[in-house]
Amino acid sequence: MREGWEVKRLGEIATVEYGFTAKSTLTGTLRYVRITDIDNEGNLTLNAKKYIEDNEDTKKFKLLENDILMARTGATFGKVLLYKDYEPSVFASYLIRINFTINMDNKLYWYFSHSEFYWNQATSLSSGSAQPHFNGKALKELVFKYPKSLEEQKQIVKTLDLAFKQIDQAKANLEKNLNNAKELFQSKLNEVFSQRVEGWEEKTLKEVCEITSKLIDPKEEKYQDLVHIGAGNIASEKGTLSNLQTAKEENLISGKFLFDEEMVLYSKIRPYLMKVVKCEFIGLCSADIYPLVPIHNEITQSLLYYLLLSNNFTEYAIEGSQRAGMPKVNRKHLFEYSFYLPNIKEQEEEAKVLDKLFEISLNLQTHYQQKLNNIEELKKSILEKAFKGEL
Secondary structure, three states: OOOOEEEEEHHHHEEEEEOEOOOOEOOOOEEEEOHHHEOOOOOEOOOOOOEEOOOHHHHHHEOOOOOEEEEOEOOOOOOEEEOOOOOOEEEEOOEEEEEEOOOOOHHHHHHHOOOHHHHHHHHHHOEOOOOOEOOHHHHOOOEEEEEOOHHHHHHHHHHHHHHHHHHHHHHHHHHHHHHHHHHHHHHHHHHHHHOOOOOOEEEEHHHHEEOOOOEEOOOOHHHOOOEEEOHHHEOOOOOOEOOOEEHHHHOOOOOEEEEOOOOEEEEOEOHHHOOEEEOOOOEEEOOOEEEEEEOOOOOOHHHHHHHHHOHHHHHHHHHHHHHHOOOEOOHHHHHOOEEEEOOHHHHHHHHHHHHHHHHHHHHHHHHHHHHHHHHHHHHHHHHHHHOOOOO
8 A cells, every 4th residue: 555545444534414305396496416416427417407495404405515425226326426516406315425524635536436446345335136225334334545645635636637538538539430430321321211213112111011920939849949039139220139049048938929031120119229130040039029021022121121220210210109108119100101212123232332331330330439448448547546546
């Protein structure tokens, strides 16, 4: 341990207090900060705000600039907020305020809460699996390494501020490039299926494809060795498959659709996920997937696949699911979708162009995603060095 540094359990150097319980509304004199108001970066969200009225009971729960709050339950458990005084606020009961009893730059602890060392402890000390809980008693057992000197604390924060500002800018640029790579392909899809040129006909999906498969019993011996595809096996927007198992390996018992290499599979659940795959083998798919058969001489498998991957179709599917009040696309709405389509020969030529562009787009996405992953690893490395006193 570096000279001048301490290793303490949080309970030795801080007190913890739970937040205020109240019924919030859209208006009021005090913002009511909840666990859902902490974003993935540990910042306060400025949308979907809730409020309560000020009264004598709220006094001790009011927040001050640079207060430290931690979510103690749910999907956001363990996330730490460094509060900025945007408006008069109090914190809700599922949050814990950490009050240091020593000289401490609160932002140093906020940075610590982003480190692997912190999250390994938070996960270990929490209770519950489906709904993790990280209460005040457990929080007090968390080990924190820090320099005793407030001046050194502030210097580390200053160094991290500068490093993370540069990293965040690089990350923003990469995310922009990643989105551009996706839009490159989508703009071509929009161009293809929106054309109204001579020889192209307006069609509905009902006119060019159909569902012929019937539900089968996957427990039957003849289906046991067939691979099963569920929505979770399909990568969003990419049409790739992962973690496939046979019906036997998954011990399937409910009805499934049989598909073959001529079909296109479209997941009807949560259409915004854009889960579509062009089949290359015979197998089984979930009943929540439509196994679509291209009608001969109407549409090719490739054009049907790309149509279902397009933003235009996805927006249509989302709109229909929202009207129905369910996060899925029903058959009637699916088959009513209209678009423009050339003859089969032109479709084959368009498919060749789309195949190449799709490959380029996916390669670019992989490239930029890898760089984003590298940035996340760099952040982890910097934080590890910071809390070893090596910056």
